[in-house]
Amino acid sequence: MLIAHGGIEGVTFRRVAKQAGVSVGRVQHHFGTRDSLVRAACIAMIDGAQAAYVELPSDPIARLRHILLHAVPDNPHTRFGTSVWYAYLAKSVSDPKIGRLLAVTKRGTEDECVRLLGSRPEATPIARRLLALADGLAVRVLVGDLSGIEARETLETELAHVLSGDVAESRTGR
Numbered sequence: 001m002l003i004a005h006g007g008i009e010g011v012t013f014r015r016v017a018k019q020a021g022v023s024v025g026r027v028q029h030h031f032g033t034r035d036s037l038v039r040a041a042c043i044a045m046i047d048g049a050q051a052a053y054v055e056l057p058s059d060p061i062a063r064l065r066h067i068l069l070h071a072v073p074d075n076p077h078t079r080f081g082t083s084v085w086y087a088y089l090a091k092s093v094s095d096p097k098i099g100r101l102l103a104v105t106k107r108g109t110e111d112e113c114v115r116l117l118g119s120r121p122e123a124t125p126i127a128r129r130l131l132a133l134a135d136g137l138a139v140r141v142l143v144g145d146l147s148g149i150e151a152r153e154t155l156e157t158e159l160a161h162v163l164s165g166d167v168a169e170s171r172t173g174r
Contacts, residue, residue, distance in 0.1 A: 003041070004080045008091045011038055035095070042088050042098055045081075046105050060116040061163065067113055068134045068155050073141050074148025082138055106131075117162075126162055133158055 002011050002019065016037060017024040031037040049070075056063055073079035092099035113127035120126065137151035
C-alpha cells in the first residue's frame with residue numbers, strides 16, 4: 001500500500017513498522033537495509049502473483065487470458081497492483097537487483113505464454129507481441145488515456161485473432 005500511494009521512495013522502516021503494527025527495530029532487524037526491504041516486497045509481489053496463477057484452472061486459453069489481462073487495471077484492486085509493478089519498473093533503472101528480478105519474471109511470463117500457445121508457428125514472437133500490447137495498454141489505462149474496459153477489449157480482440165490462426169490480420173489490424 002505504501003508503494004501504491006507514495007512510490008518506492010515513500011517506503012521507510014518507520015512507515016512499514018506503523019502499517020504492520022510492529023516496532024521500527026523489528027523491521028530493521030529483519031531486513032537490515034531499506035533496499036533489502038524494498039526488494040523483499042518486490043519478491044513477495046511476484047510470488048503472490050505466481051501463487052494465484054498456479055491456482056487457476058489448467059485450461060491453456062484461460063491461463064493465457066489471465067496473463068494478458070491481469071495487469072490491465074479495470075478496478076481499484078488491479079490499478080493498485082499495476083501501479084506498484086510500474087513503481088518497481090521505474091526503480092529497476094537505478095537498482096540492478098530489482099531489474100534482474102523483473103527481467104527474470106518477464107522472461108518467465110513470456111516462456112509460459114509460448115508454452116500455452118503450444119505448437120503454433122512463431123509462438124515466441126506472438127507471445128512477445130501480446131505481452132508488449134498488454135504492457136502498453138496497461139500504461140495507457142494508468143495515465144487515463146484508455147479505460148480498463150477499452151484496453152481489455154483490445155487485448156481480447158487480438159487474442160481472438162491469434163487463437164483463430166489469423167495472425168496476419170492481428171498484425172495489420174485489418
